[in-house]
Amino acid sequence: MPLHTALTARLGIDAPVIAAPLGRGSTPRFVTAVADAGAFAFVALMHMPEADIATTLADYTRVVEPTRFGVNLTLIRDQRRRLAAALDAGIRTVSLWYGDPEPYVEQAKAAGATVFWTVGRLADAARAADLGVDVLVCQGRDAGGHLVGTAGTIALLPAVVDAAGGIPVVAAGGIADGRGLASALVMGADGVWMGTRFVASEESANHPGYKQRVVDAGFDDLLETRLFDGGWPDSPHRVIRNSTVSRWEEAGCPRSGERPGEGEVIGAHPNGRSFLRYTDASPWEGFEGDWEAGAHYAGASAPLIHGIEPVARIVASVVEGAELALRRATAATRPVISTPESETR
Template sequence: MVWASGWRLASAVSNAGALGIIGAGSMYPDVLKEHIRKYKAASEQPFAVNLPLLYPDIEAHIKTVIEEKVPIIFTSAGNPKTWTGILKKEGVIVVHVVSSSKFALKAQEAGCDAIVAEGFEAGGHNGREETTTMVLIPLVKEAVHIPVIAAGGIASGRQMLAAMVLGAEGVQMGSRFVASEEASSHIRFKNRIITAGEGDTDLSLKQLTPVRLLKNQFYEQVKQLESTGASPADLKALLGHGRAKKGMFEGDLENGELEIGQVAAGIRSILPAEKILQEIWQEFLTARQALYTSL
């Protein structure tokens, strides 16, 4: 949710009854502090901050979330042992994002309070194993005893119900809320999402940090390099700096990096976050009742 989930989206989600998460991966420490304080002015509901542990100035982010008394932290893209103990000593609930049962166990051993099990369908950083959500959730649920939150390919009430049938206690949704009115992503990116079809995304840059991208000119350059056996250094040179900002925040749909999940193929509208949540919840209740009725 880099360049998409700032204080406006997080507070709108929390005020509508879910848990809003500020995506700190695209923020400098002073910007994160500003978003946290603006969130607090806009909502009295609980919220979280997502911290990618590969962030170059992660220590400053950790200091910020502790000083600002953020109640819940979602960590990702790194070793949870590094910061979980420090955060928990400060009374913070820690949730770690994993893509396999092996790493779920490591997160549990590190003292995490819950796990996000994210399948291969997801946008953004992803697992090299390419395990789908339907396969991953039962495996992780069997491996650990702490709560499991499902992610990857979930953007509707029916998909949420399916994840819970598989054993998840809750779900995390990203892509659906990129196409929300409150998301800070560029309107051209939002419009591209709601016109995406099946097969329009692909998991790329696996030699670096795997991300799922909408296919565009930049994606084709990545695939061309990968097909010729390019080194990680070559891919880093192509990626450069600010590629994700160029695409998702500035709206350069050809030269920018456009991270989004496979479920974009099923997203057809840009709506207020509250309306999105109302539709998801109603569909969940209807689908659950239909399931009970059919038994």
């Protein structure tokens, strides 16, 4: 039972599965693995210096066609030049979130790009058709990383589908396996958008210790907070509890600027940039220092993740699991809708 939807048709992919941008975790190797698995990945440009975008994206397009992955822009700052550089590099799929998408939709559509917009509120979903957005990402509060809405995925998704006016919707937040994909399809979505599941993949360049923490995390280890605000103030996000969280809690949860170890350098990234406690970046491969104290973004999906696996296996098992879940659900309804045996005697 191939799972072909409006999303797979639009992107020319085999599996209705999208890998969310994972900060610096979404390297050319990772993006290639996702494309080769028949799925689609987005690369976050938010923190990339504008001047470096062309050369950085060239590292991607050398190994994967620019039409087989997309870029993601966080609209808390002016992103027009980053978008222009990505369009110049041949990228034709753009994802927007955290701000007013209107000017960026126009800019992307003028270049013939497909535009995704991540929403968490019905009022935004209802605006999407008029804005010219092509695909909505419905992010439930269960998500890992920064959060845009207030409602959990299972209630928000059908409501967003209803409000979207026929635009394809992709479900994000708390989804890590085939049952999540099956549920999303049943609720009217055209695919899923997973972050945490792909952090714990062999090919992502997130720090190995962070990946293992995703695998080990239980529900009680997850925390919604505004703590990791360096570079992105006052924005809610979901993380796995760690020593920075506990030190802050032990100090009575003081406000930003007065927290323990504020401004302290806890390590350095391979690019030489120092890494401050409370920064919004999460540690990636090659980090030297106290990686455990950094932000380990993870959704309510983390407890469903039991190993660091190759991307191809993750995508295949999500699709196969969804097919199985859909067959099981169909079979399970049969006794209810067929004539009971006792009545046929």
